[in-house]
Amino acid sequence: MFVGHAMLGFALVAGGARLFGRSRERSLTLGVLAGAFATVPDVDMLYALSGLVGETGGVEGFWSASTLVHRGSTHSLLVGVASALGFALCAAGLTSPRPTERFLGSRRARPAAGLATLLVLVAVAGATSGPLGLAVMGAFVLAGLAVTTAAVRLTDFGPVAIGSAALVGLLSHPFGDLLTGEPPLFLYPLDVHPVAERVLLSADPTVHLLGAFGLELATIWLAAAVYCRLTDRSILAHVHWRAALGVAYAGAVLALPAPTVDSAYRFVFSVLAVGVVGPAPLARQVSRPFRAADRGWPAFGTVGTGWPARSEGVLTPLLTGLAAITLAGLSFAVGYALL
Structure with a gap:
């Protein structure tokens, strides 16, 4: 998270x-x-x-x-x-x-x-x-x-x-x-615990993990949507077809033990690797300079401080990787449900 x-x-x-x-x-x-x-x-x-x-x-x-x-x-x-x-x-x-x-x-x-x-x-x-x-x-x-x-x-x-x-x-x-590990101490230092146990999305620990992972991805997509909205960009225009390679991660269902929140690192690290391998060849676009005049707004706004605008090429690898991870997670979930 x-x-x-x-x-x-x-x-x-x-x-x-x-x-x-x-x-x-x-x-x-x-x-x-x-x-x-x-x-x-x-x-x-x-x-x-x-x-x-x-x-x-x-x-x-x-x-x-x-x-x-x-x-x-x-x-x-x-x-x-x-x-x-x-x-x-x-x-x-x-x-x-x-x-x-x-x-x-x-x-x-x-x-x-x-x-x-x-x-x-x-x-x-x-x-x-x-x-x-x-x-x-x-x-x-x-x-x-x-x-x-x-x-x-x-x-x-x-x-x-x-x-x-x-x-x-x-x-x-x-x-x-709230969905992973022990719930936070919301009212520390008071000895009051409004949430005493982890909030479960499913009695199946693997389905719960996949649901929590899906909510995490939804949060990141929300941030991407806000960013693209504020910079006059289209999300789909920055998702390369290489993101479809994430579907191949469905085979991990047969290779990995059923992941849970308590043993999630194998699943998380491997599915994140999909987001690196797929869009990796696109990283060369990062060196292509981005001029604010091309679209009207820099990638990260400056408030009178002269911060350099990020290059246009950064967004495509990032969103392609995010799409690949999303497809990988969905494919794994479908494969787990079918087994």
Whole structure:
């Protein structure tokens, strides 16, 4: 779900900003910012790297270590609201004061209040979850501050826009984890668990995994549709016939053990490989320059900062790979149903 979190944040904010009258360029940039914030809660997976060199080692050790802290404090809706406020206040201290944002306090008081809010979160995590919780929340705060600093330096957005993007990105994240693994601690540090068990799409664990995988792909397609809409592109025009090679993945039903959420990595890594092999020859198009005048809008908008526009050729390999993965997943599902 790592990619899906970012894509959901991007789609919600970019599409929403456009509906509320923002320019296409600024909507895209806000969406990218929200997508970046939406990945921050998964900084708790850094601890899982210790499993690669632990007693168990390998993939099993990685996933075993991840269960200790993943989807805990950094996935809380309460933490998301408080940290978004903290990031907004810190951003307010780095930007020029605006008349419409006087309610955030003086420029000197803003960063102090923001850092105090974030330090309280770190302290609470340390008090409730020990040194490991302290380290995880500290990494979360540092990652969020890094995104905030980049937003201030690379865009002309004010603290309200940055805080709003952070809020949507952080609050949308935990809902994407309801179908895989243990449910997030939505109300941490409160000892209240509104969702106690994983939400199941089917009693068959393989069908459940395929359904969760399908929802992930649907989220990415939604982000692609929003992006293409805002850049006046056609999705179908950027899907090469090579995507049809994904249908061959149906044969994996006979080669792979029936995958489940708890042993999904073999299925996920192999099906993602289909998305690389199919469109790989198309990557040479990336070097073909794209001029904004060709279609009217750059691939990633700039907000007065001179960001380079991405090349037109990037979109075709990406969407072709996504289509190949989608066909591979559908073919595997059909093959599994027929067995």
